[in-house]
Amino acid sequence: MTVLDARALNRATLARQHLLERSALAVPQAVAHLCGLQAQEPQEPFTGLWSRLAAFAPAHLDDALTGRTVVRTHLMRRTVHLVTADDALAWRARHDTMLRQRVLGTYRSELAGIDVDAVGAAGRAVMADGQPRTMTELVQALEDRWPGPPRRVLGELLVAALIPMAQLPPRGLWQRTGGVRNLPLSTWLGRDVDPLPAEDGDPVGQRLLHRYLAAYGPAASADLRAWCGLAGLPAALKAARDELVVFRDERGRELLDLPDAPRPDRDTPAPVRFLPAFDNAILGYHDRSRIIDAAHLGLSVAGHRTVLVDGRVTATWTVREQQLRISPLRPLTAPEQKAVHTEAQDLATFLDASIEDIRLDTAASAPARG
Structure with missing residues (x-):
């Protein structure tokens, strides 16, 4: 089995992250290829895209956000990500359990005894009028029924876990400041979140696996888990294994990859690149030694x-x-x-x-x- 050292893995990552050569992709296509950009710091994705795209201008991302082809939402690892509208709708249901578990695990004592499903139903009823709300405004509409939990905790449960939300512009626009105003993804995008299919083999997980490897591979299952926050996608990995190629790293870990994905020569020159805070080229792995x-x-x-x-x-x-x-x-x-x-x-x-x-x-x- 072929062993890929850290330098070979580095060049593969740089190529797939458009950090060896700037890409001519438009912003929505680039965001899709990258499986999103971590975006809790609203201005950081602009630098991330500038370092990856030829002739990138901030207006290109602004237009994608205001035109609703790209959206800010809680997704991978319960962090705010900039993802395409299609991916937000296709991936959200697969992340629901993880999002809920992470909030409940973080605030176990504060949310003890809370009927989480009832809180979610009440929150969705409030948001059904189609009016954007801050987290504080949403909590204020519910706090008479649930006065126990701290406002911040109840708010995070609602907007980061129970209700698939979009953070609306001007949040995330170039050199603009603004608080977070939330609206359900289905309202903002005019389409419902895709339900989880009933087929065996975790088809949504398989698509996540393929997309992840296209942007980050070769990678171990632990790297995939670290990127998305999901529990390893074992059914997806089992179902897709025959479609993948296998390598080893210098520590003997099994690395999976797409057969035709770029794996440049380890001595390929790499240009200087400036990365923003929380860039997924670094955070998208469990083992980050390649970078x-x-x-x-x-x-x-x-x-x-x-x-x-x-x-x-x-x-x-x-x-x-x-x-x-x-x-x-x-x-x-x-x-x-x-x-x-x-x-x-x-x-x-x-x-x-x-x-x-x-x-x-x-x-x-x-x-x-x-």
């Missing part, structure tokens, strides 16, 4: 923006007071410094014409948030 060193694993989880040099997380970056600052995690060679600075200049132009200074630290330093 980030063990010593730096906490950076992406903590929300630091990162820089890929030769395909690996090698620096963090911030924007503060009209300065774009890059803080290397290891000393950079002169050619690497030049390549980072060149990409940073383009990023500064994209982000904000008022950025007046690009500072590249010459020695590794502790990263700062910003």
Whole structure:
């Protein structure tokens, strides 16, 4: 069985994430290919798409959000993701149990004794008038019936688990601020959430598996589970196994992949790329060694923006007071410094014409948030 080392896996990930070469895909098609972008920080997906798409302009994502082809919703791992409307409707029912379990597990004591189904039915009845509401407004409509749980807890149960919700624009638009206003996905998109099919073999899980491997493979079942938050999709994996090819990593883990998916040569040059906070190119795996060193694993989880040099997380970056600052995690060679600075200049132009200074630290330093 072929063994793929970390560098070979790195190049496969970069190719499928459009980080080796920027893609000409339109925004909805790119979001679909990437299986969504993590988006709890509303402005971060703009940088993620800029680093992946040729001639990307913020208006392209704004148009997709206001045109309802892309939507912000709680989905994988109970985090807010930017996904296509089609994927939100097709995937939501398969994630319902996980979303509910994660909220109930987090707030076990606060929600003890609560009739969760009754809360959900009451929340859906309130939202049936078609009016967008903040989480606070929705909870206020129900708190007389359920005065016990803290408002925040009851609100998270409703909007993150029990009712498939869209977070409406202007939330998530370019350089716009706005609180979260929620509307049921079916109301915002004009279509109902797809019901789970009754067939054996978890057909929705099989589609998730294929889509994940197209954007992240080769990958282990543990990586798939870490990406979506679902319990491993064992029925889907069993049903789809004959359609997949199998590799091993250097630790002996079994890696699954699509037969015709790109697996570039391990020595393929990789350009400098600036990633946003919580980018799924890093978070979409259980074993992230293909893209980030063990010593730096906490950076992406903590929300630091990162820089890929030769395909690996090698620096963090911030924007503060009209300065774009890059803080290397290891000393950079002169050619690497030049390549980072060149990409940073383009990023500064994209982000904000008022950025007046690009500072590249010459020695590794502790990263700062910003």
